[in-house]
Amino acid sequence: MPKKIEIFDTTLRDGEQTPGISLNVKEKLEIARQLEKLSVDVIEAGFPIASNGDFNAVKAIAENVKGPVITGLARANFKDIDRAAEALKAAERPRIHTFIASSPIHMKYKLKMTEEQVLEAAVAAVKRAKSFVEDVEFSAEDASRSDVEFLCRLFSAAIKAGATVINIPDTVGYTTPGEFGQLIKTIIEKVPEIDKVKVSVHCHDDLGMAVANSLEAVIYGATQVECAVNGLGERAGNAALEEIVMALDTRKDFYQVEHGINTKQIYRTSKMVSTITGIFIQPNKAIVGANAFAHESGIHQHGVLTEKSTYEIMTPQSIGLTTNTLVLGKHSGRHAFAERLKEMGYELSQDELNKAFERFKDLADRKKEISDLDIEAIVEDQVMKLPQHIELECFQVSTGNKAIATATVRVNVNGKVIEEASTGDGPIDAIYKALERACNMNCKLVDYSIRSVTAGKDALGEVTVRVEKDGRTFLGRGLSIDIIEASAMAYTNAMNKTMWNNGYSKPREVD
Numbered sequence: 001m002p003k004k005i006e007i008f009d010t011t012l013r014d015g016e017q018t019p020g021i022s023l024n025v026k027e028k029l030e031i032a033r034q035l036e037k038l039s040v041d042v043i044e045a046g047f048p049i050a051s052n053g054d055f056n057a058v059k060a061i062a063e064n065v066k067g068p069v070i071t072g073l074a075r076a077n078f079k080d081i082d083r084a085a086e087a088l089k090a091a092e093r094p095r096i097h098t099f100i101a102s103s104p105i106h107m108k109y110k111l112k113m114t115e116e117q118v119l120e121a122a123v124a125a126v127k128r129a130k131s132f133v134e135d136v137e138f139s140a141e142d143a144s145r146s147d148v149e150f151l152c153r154l155f156s157a158a159i160k161a162g163a164t165v166i167n168i169p170d171t172v173g174y175t176t177p178g179e180f181g182q183l184i185k186t187i188i189e190k191v192p193e194i195d196k197v198k199v200s201v202h203c204h205d206d207l208g209m210a211v212a213n214s215l216e217a218v219i220y221g222a223t224q225v226e227c228a229v230n231g232l233g234e235r236a237g238n239a240a241l242e243e244i245v246m247a248l249d250t251r252k253d254f255y256q257v258e259h260g261i262n263t264k265q266i267y268r269t270s271k272m273v274s275t276i277t278g279i280f281i282q283p284n285k286a287i288v289g290a291n292a293f294a295h296e297s298g299i300h301q302h303g304v305l306t307e308k309s310t311y312e313i314m315t316p317q318s319i320g321l322t323t324n325t326l327v328l329g330k331h332s333g334r335h336a337f338a339e340r341l342k343e344m345g346y347e348l349s350q351d352e353l354n355k356a357f358e359r360f361k362d363l364a365d366r367k368k369e370i371s372d373l374d375i376e377a378i379v380e381d382q383v384m385k386l387p388q389h390i391e392l393e394c395f396q397v398s399t400g401n402k403a404i405a406t407a408t409v410r411v412n413v414n415g416k417v418i419e420e421a422s423t424g425d426g427p428i429d430a431i432y433k434a435l436e437r438a439c440n441m442n443c444k445l446v447d448y449s450i451r452s453v454t455a456g457k458d459a460l461g462e463v464t465v466r467v468e469k470d471g472r473t474f475l476g477r478g479l480s481i482d483i484i485e486a487s488a489m490a491y492t493n494a495m496n497k498t499m500w501n502n503g504y505s506k507p508r509e510v511d
């Protein structure tokens, strides 16, 4: 039987130590309930001595969340341990997690204690915790910068005092995979009582190696990994739960271990934690980032369309997503473009497809992402060659906060050049009225929206309008670095559509 790795989630304790996060009881309980659905083995619900709020949160989780072990952190002193025990009273499976630092730096400067004093405090703390609960975890803070002989002595004493789990933290994210693997191996070889307990690791990401270090520890015998959703935690954070789990899952052939996580709840958990904590997930974040299952480049899109496993090592469904996404942008190719056209219901000849693709590439050079509306515009305007009854030749607008907005337009309507002017409530209203006069047309503007589609001061503005004419609605779009020009182009585009009638020239109605 492959050995099982227990997942100890510390999102609600170390994760909450992320600068800027403070969770109330209700929020912690909501996350804990989701962690239960995710099937984590242990929930570290908080640090009960830290505040009344944290005490109440640990208590509420202990009372309401059944299934996982519920633990609370305590320094190696009776006050912290007694408070943790009190908070955990109602837990179905309580664990007290007590810790003390073991590195020369921490002992000398922070604790001002000798090795022997630390060892004594650790033993007393474990015994005190044991007087309340059966399950006691002991952590040697800053273990990776500690003297290995002392560390082994400390763990040995903690186990003799009753610890059921010994935790080896890389508190400051200092170690490397090779070094950390050897440390785990040494501890397992040198602590005689080690086979009585679970061996845990708790890695921080200061050098970006928290996940790699944790996984290396698994190879060398660790049976519990402490981690946090989205990699939250003090400073650069903890090992990311979703990365640990999906690495063990996807590379089961390599790690040869099992876990009990319901991976289909990963995406939902990540989203919930991000929403509640307000900590945004970077798009290229492994597993749960917006781009983790998105393909933008043509060669990759072609591969994925033919066979997903060419560029996907795990399925989006395995983390609870419904599908992958093919993002259309400047690096995309014909295969993905054709596929999107097919999904949108367009059937183009090879020649039409080539023309549309050329236009698409041209637009993609200027836009961050190409939407379905863009594709629709390309197909209608370029491939189907809808006739342009109205062409906007030029315009001029004068406006100001103390002046009446006035616009002059010159349009070519079916070969006839017409100039008109109008005032309005602002420059856009003025230009729209002038356009209506010039074209002798009465439309009702029902919706106007503007957004930037590229970055920077010279960003392209995209204006989308919906106009109503004779009880029907028509969509118009305009793109320019000048937002008034984009607005005028969008209105002209919509007015053109009101004039098309047969076959491909039939105006497309929109909701």
Ligand SMILES: CC(=O)SCCNC(=O)CCNC(=O)[C@H](O)C(C)(C)COP(=O)(O)OP(=O)(O)OC[C@H]1O[C@@H](n2cnc3c(N)ncnc32)[C@H](O)[C@@H]1OP(=O)(O)O
Pocket: 014, 017, 047, 049, 050, 051, 074, 075, 076, 077, 099, 100, 101, 110, 111, 141, 171, 234
């Ligand atoms: C590596 C980690 O993530 S450990 C967890 C870190 N998390 C937190 O600190 C979050 C919650 N912390 C808190 O709310 C507060 O720090 C408290 C309530 C725990 C303590 O607050 P204060 O009493 O004001 O002490 P303060 O935080 O300033 O200093 C820490 C004290 O604990 C001592 N201490 C630190 N670790 C331990 C330990 N494991 N065992 C015993 N004492 C410890 C320090 O030596 C210092 O003692 P001193 O007050 O006698 O100098």
Ligand SMILES: CC(C)C(=O)C(=O)O
Pocket: 014, 073, 099, 139, 140, 141, 142, 167, 169, 170, 171, 172, 202, 204
């Ligand atoms: C309390 C311990 C496990 C810790 O958070 C650390 O060392 O980083």
